[in-house]
Amino acid sequence: DGGITQSPKYLFRKEGQNVTLSCEQNLNHDAMYWYRQDPGQGLRLIYYSQIVNDFQKGDIAEGYSVSREKKESFPLTVTSAQKNPTAFYLCASSIQGSGELFFGEGSRLTVL
Amino acid sequence: AQSVTQPDIHITVSEGASLELRCNYSYGATPYLFWYVQSPGQGLQLLLKYFSGDTLVQGIKGFEAEFKRSQSSFNLRKPSVHWSDAAEYFCAVDNNNAGNMLTFGGGTRLMVKP
Numbered sequence: 644d645g646g647i648t649q650s651p652k653y654l655f656r657k658e659g660q661n662v663t664l665s666c667e668q669n670l671n672h673d674a675m676y677w678y679r680q681d682p683g684q685g686l687r688l689i690y691y692s693q694i695v696n697d698f699q700k701g702d703i704a705e706g707y708s709v710s711r712e713k714k715e716s717f718p719l720t721v722t723s724a725q726k727n728p729t730a731f732y733l734c735a736s737s738i739q740g741s742g743e744l745f746f747g748e749g750s751r752l753t754v755l
Numbered sequence: 756a757q758s759v760t761q762p763d764i765h766i767t768v769s770e771g772a773s774l775e776l777r778c779n780y781s782y783g784a785t786p787y788l789f790w791y792v793q794s795p796g797q798g799l800q801l802l803l804k805y806f807s808g809d810t811l812v813q814g815i816k817g818f819e820a821e822f823k824r825s826q827s828s829f830n831l832r833k834p835s836v837h838w839s840d841a842a843e844y845f846c847a848v849d850n851n852n853a854g855n856m857l858t859f860g861g862g863t864r865l866m867v868k869p
Contacts, residue, residue: 647798678859683764683861683862684861685759685761685845685859685860685861685862686799686845686859687859688856688857691856733798733799735798735799742787742789742804742806742849742857743801743804744791744799744801744857746798746799746800747798748796748797748798749796749797749798751796
């Protein structure tokens with residue numbers, strides 16, 4: 644079945660460690676996104692990529708990094724520079740211009 | 756900057772009752788508008804979208820929404836709620852009317868009483 648796969652579903656990290664969240668899609672979508680979700684704040688855009696080897700910062704990119712070496716993959720690294728990384732992270736993809744985002748099931752990161 | 760406001764953080768309705776979830780946006784032109792639904796611990800699923808044309812749009816699962824330019828609103832409605840509709844609902848606006856850069860509201864959590 645086509646879709647978006649995020650892993651791991653749950654992740655615990657010690658302060659000062661970098662962690663990488665995986666996002667893979669087999670929908671052949673050009674655009675991919677990372678959102679952060681906190682209670683009562685909706686979704687906030689971290690990074691997005693509209694084409695391979697290109698990506699742009701969203702509203703809250705500080706402390707995060709991404710890469711887009713393959714169309715199918717858009718991993719997100721939460722670095723030690725991110726002050727408050729505990730959150731639910733959602734990856735999405737879309738056909739350019741369609742307006743419909745397809746979401747993965749999310750990764751919940753907890754910093755101990 | 757664009758913004759999306761969902762005034763109701765929580766709403767509780769009885770099963771079979773009608774539902775209206777409010778959404779207001781700030782944007783200079785007529786935006787592209789969306790409603791998404793999220794079940795606990797899951798990603799989001801598109802319910803419906805408005806780009807242009809008829810201001811009343813139909814979506815999946817029996818939902819509809821009406822775009823009212825004069826009120827800068829895009830409220831979601833359902834005539835008869837089912838217990839399975841309990842979830843969190845997000846309104847979103849496209850940042851550049853290109854169909855792929857969305858700003859989301861804070862969400863409304865719907866609870867359904869038996």
